[in-house]
Amino acid sequence: MLRMHTIQTGTVGIKTLQLHGEGHGARRLYNTLTDKTWVQVPIFAWVIEHPEGIIVVDTGETSMTARKGYFPQWHPFLRQIANKFCVGPEDEIGVQLMKLGISPNDVRWVILTHMHTDHAGGLHHFPRAEILVARKEYASARGLRGSLQGYLPYRWPRWFNPRLVDFTSEAIGPFPASFALTKASDVVLLPTEGHTNGHLSVLVREEELSILIAGDTSYTEQLMLEQPIDGVSPNEQAAGQTLKRILTYTQTNPTVYLPSHDAGAKMRLSERQIVQVPGTVKTSCYQ
Numbered sequence: 001m002l003r004m005h006t007i008q009t010g011t012v013g014i015k016t017l018q019l020h021g022e023g024h025g026a027r028r029l030y031n032t033l034t035d036k037t038w039v040q041v042p043i044f045a046w047v048i049e050h051p052e053g054i055i056v057v058d059t060g061e062t063s064m065t066a067r068k069g070y071f072p073q074w075h076p077f078l079r080q081i082a083n084k085f086c087v088g089p090e091d092e093i094g095v096q097l098m099k100l101g102i103s104p105n106d107v108r109w110v111i112l113t114h115m116h117t118d119h120a121g122g123l124h125h126f127p128r129a130e131i132l133v134a135r136k137e138y139a140s141a142r143g144l145r146g147s148l149q150g151y152l153p154y155r156w157p158r159w160f161n162p163r164l165v166d167f168t169s170e171a172i173g174p175f176p177a178s179f180a181l182t183k184a185s186d187v188v189l190l191p192t193e194g195h196t197n198g199h200l201s202v203l204v205r206e207e208e209l210s211i212l213i214a215g216d217t218s219y220t221e222q223l224m225l226e227q228p229i230d231g232v233s234p235n236e237q238a239a240g241q242t243l244k245r246i247l248t249y250t251q252t253n254p255t256v257y258l259p260s261h262d263a264g265a266k267m268r269l270s271e272r273q274i275v276q277v278p279g280t281v282k283t284s285c286y287q
């Protein structure tokens, strides 16, 4: 079994209608923008101690978010979330890795599920790692276009020059293509577009058990089982297709499902608790 760790880099407030979108198309986005109810959720990142090198999936958020002017005031959504972050310096991923006995400089790969600020906010801790992002995600997140879509490209470290991922390896279950990260092919990247245009997930295969580090494909496991589109995905059709593929995969392979903002994810990883098939008797853990 690989040693894996959950790192929580503070919390962030998200809107109720982000979890479970209401309406379709522009109306769904508008409903989310005007929703006034918030829930505070954890911001998770993940560490895999792999024989080929240490892998970090997402970098969490930075305590810089507390500084006035960190978020652009002109952006209708970012302006609203600017004071919803609760991230102290000791919450940042660099400090937390050190507490685990891992120097950020010893991390071989950093994988970004997508480039929203609460996933890319800790990039500055990893100047020596090889950072991987899906080609489509990087294209969406860059420059003015990225800023308009709510990314913070001007906050990326100057040295940031990621390796861009194209999914050219074999299909895996319902996923039409993949990208094998490790030579052992036990850590594989999967295209899971929808929440963002180039969102990816990381599949870790431990013998017959799958661990799916799923970013923001859904905000909780329950929402993945229920399959609603979230309130911010720019592409409703892609988001729906991704949710369906994940559900299909988890119903045919014993899978621990780990979204970035699901309070239950840390426990599910440590106990290797798999997604249950709806309608079956709930047995606790994968043996």
Ligand SMILES: [Zn+2]
Binding pocket: 114, 116, 195, 216
């Ligand atoms: Zn996101």
